[in-house]
Amino acid sequence: MSQTINLLPIDLVRGKEVGKLLSVLKASSIFLCALVLVVAIAGFAFVYLQKNDLTQVQTRRDTVRSEVLALEESEKQLVLLRDRLAKIEKIRSEDTSTPLFEAQKIILDNAPVEVTLGESDINAGTSSLTLVSQSIDPLRTLIANLESSSYDRPLSISTFTLNALVGYKLVLLVN
Amino acid sequence: MKQLKVYRPVLIYGFLTAAFVMILLFLGSYFISTLSEINVQKASLNQDVEVLTSRLAVLKDLPSAAPNGASITLTALPSENNSLVAVSQLRRIATENEITIKSLDLAATLATGTLLPSVLINFDFEGTAVNSISFIAGITKLAPIMVIDTVSLQSTADGNGVSAIMGVRTQWAELPTALPAITEPIAALSDEEQLLLSRLSELTQPVFGQGVESSESASVGKADPFTTAQ
Numbered sequence: 109m110s111q112t113i114n115l116l117p118i119d120l121v122r123g124k125e126v127g128k129l130l131s132v133l134k135a136s137s138i139f140l141c142a143l144v145l146v147v148a149i150a151g152f153a154f155v156y157l158q159k160n161d162l163t164q165v166q167t168r169r170d171t172v173r174s175e176v177l178a179l180e181e182s183e184k185q186l187v188l189l190r191d192r193l194a195k196i197e198k199i200r201s202e203d204t205s206t207p208l209f210e211a212q213k214i215i216l217d218n219a220p221v222e223v224t225l226g227e228s229d230i231n232a233g234t235s236s237l238t239l240v241s242q243s244i245d246p247l248r249t250l251i252a253n254l255e256s257s258s259y260d261r262p263l264s265i266s267t268f269t270l271n272a273l274v275g276y277k278l279v280l281l282v283n
Numbered sequence: 284m285k286q287l288k289v290y291r292p293v294l295i296y297g298f299l300t301a302a303f304v305m306i307l308l309f310l311g312s313y314f315i316s317t318l319s320e321i322n323v324q325k326a327s328l329n330q331d332v333e334v335l336t337s338r339l340a341v342l343k344d345l346p347s348a349a350p351n352g353a354s355i356t357l358t359a360l361p362s363e364n365n366s367l368v369a370v371s372q373l374r375r376i377a378t379e380n381e382i383t384i385k386s387l388d389l390a391a392t393l394a395t396g397t398l399l400p401s402v403l404i405n406f407d408f409e410g411t412a413v414n415s416i417s418f419i420a421g422i423t424k425l426a427p428i429m430v431i432d433t434v435s436l437q438s439t440a441d442g443n444g445v446s447a448i449m450g451v452r453t454q455w456a457e458l459p460t461a462l463p464a465i466t467e468p469i470a471a472l473s474d475e476e477q478l479l480l481s482r483l484s485e486l487t488q489p490v491f492g493q494g495v496e497s498s499e500s501a502s503v504g505k506a507d508p509f510t511t512a513q
Contacts, residue, residue, distance in 0.1 A: 126289070126290070126293060129293060130292055130293050130296060133293060133296035133297050133299075133300055134296050136296075136300050137296050137299040137300045137303060140299075140300060140303030140304060140307065141299075141303055143303070143307060144303050144306050144307055144310065147307060147310050147311070147314075148310055151310060151313075151314040154314070154318070155314065155317050155318065155321070158318060158321045158322075158325075159321060161325065162321050162324055162325050162328070165325055165328045165329060165332065166328055168332055169328050169331050169332045169335065172332055172335040172336055172339060173331075173335055173465065175335075175339055176335050176338050176339050176342065176465060177465070179339070179342040179343065180462075182342040182343075182345045182346070183342055183462055183469070184462065185345060185352065185353040186341070186342065186345055186353075186469065186472075187459050187462055187463070188353045188356070188357065188458065188459060189349060189352045189353045189356055189472075189480070190472070190476070191456075191458070191459040192353075192356030192357060192359065192360050192456075193356055193476050193479055193480065195360055195399065195456045196356065196359055196360050196428060196479065196483065197475075197479060199360070199399070199428065199430060199454060200428075202430075203430045203431070205430065205431035205432065205433070205434070206423050206430065206431050209419060209420075209423070209431055209434065210420075210423075213416055213419075213420060216416060224412065224438065224442065225412040225416075225436070225438055225445060226437075226438050227435075227436060227437050227438065228434060228435075228436040228437075229434065229435050229436070230431065230433060230434040230435075231433045231434075231435075232433075240438075
């Protein structure tokens, strides 16, 4: 029968629990050491790759930027063009007289030759058109023509008179 | 002392374990902060690349999308008082329509608020009814653009023609002075802008050179009005 003999002094003998703790600490420190090495190597490698990637994106940005700067003249043209177009659009949207004139022109284009222009007034967004005809039929034809045309603006008859000298006089309010 | 000797390896390995944990935490936080910083920079750079690429495409496409666009619009809406060109244009189409302009005067209006500076051209003319209508219609198709202010048209006593008093307004606007920052996106011309540009290109252009401001004249012969925002 073999016997375990402890030659250490009794006060230097570790308890069982302390021995267990020591072996756990030893194992964990070795494991953690390995983990630190792996994390450090992998981490630095990943950071290196990401920085490389960043440099590539930066280079691409600089290349495109220099190409854009080379086209500065085109950009000036575009800014100028867009500025003018916006202002022209504003001028046109505030123009109330031209649409009224165009409406009057459509009416005149639809008028038979017997209908003559008496007066036309366009001012501050309102307009009136006076048409004269020796007989009533051409005026009827005008109204019929307008009904079948693409004319779509408000139109009202202001006065309709008969004068022995000039014939029928039709005053239209074109809005 | 003897107890310390017994527990020394425990202390050493305990310390090592704690140290490795600390190192791991430090490395973890370092990598996380470094990588997130790189990612932020990369996202910002990628956004810049995206904006710059679209800007480049728009600028490369401009000559084909709007050939002479700046020149056409600058003739339609000049940068300086161009009323003499407007008068010349009026006289030109008056002649074409056999209209006699009897008197003509100009009155300038300064820019106020959002209103552009303008010149009101008042004139009297005579002609046949058909020619007068054609003349007025022609005015709306002239460059520089002219807006009808007032029209008062009356048939003459003999009934053969009309006499008219008319006011048209021609405007101008200063050139833009700033370019957008290079990192700001710019859009290509919209369909509405293209349509307006195509209508402007159909306007009757002035025939003589001094009133026509080309796009080049905005930067050549004058100080370049643009400043670039970086």
